Amino acid sequence: MKLVLPDCVLAVLPPLPQLRADWAVYLLYCTNGAFYCGITNRPLQRWQLHCAGKGARYTRMYPPLRMRLVCQNINKAAAARCEYRLKRLKAADKAVLWQLLEDFLT
Incomplete structure (x- = not known):
């Protein structure tokens, strides 16, 4: 079965990094x-x-x-762009993305 990512998720993922790549974008699921x-x-x-x-x-x-980590091993500018786009997603789209990611820590 081929996994097809929604456009809203694809828009969040940054291009491959060109500079120092030690940053990550994370998503937390909170008690509320x-x-x-x-x-x-x-x-x-x-x-x-x-x-x-x-x-x-x-x-x-x-x-x-x-x-859960959305992106990792990217530069700070790419991480900031990814975070900005991710924060603008609707809650339903964030939930779709959450289901596609593996747990980093619980």
Whole structure:
């Protein structure tokens, strides 16, 4: 069975990096059922900060349950562009993307 990605998901994925490539875009599934998106060059440490209540203000109010990486090994500019596009997706489109990704941390 061939997997066909929706256009909304394809638009989020950045082109192959040309510069330093140590950044990642992550998606968190929070306790309120919503998704939180961010970028980092240290996914494990960022997850720990969010879980400890020392991450973003949003994740202090709604702690994360799971983390999945959308893109990794990209440069910071590409990560920021990907994050911007991902944040503009509708919740239903983020849910489709979430189903296509593997768990990074739970």
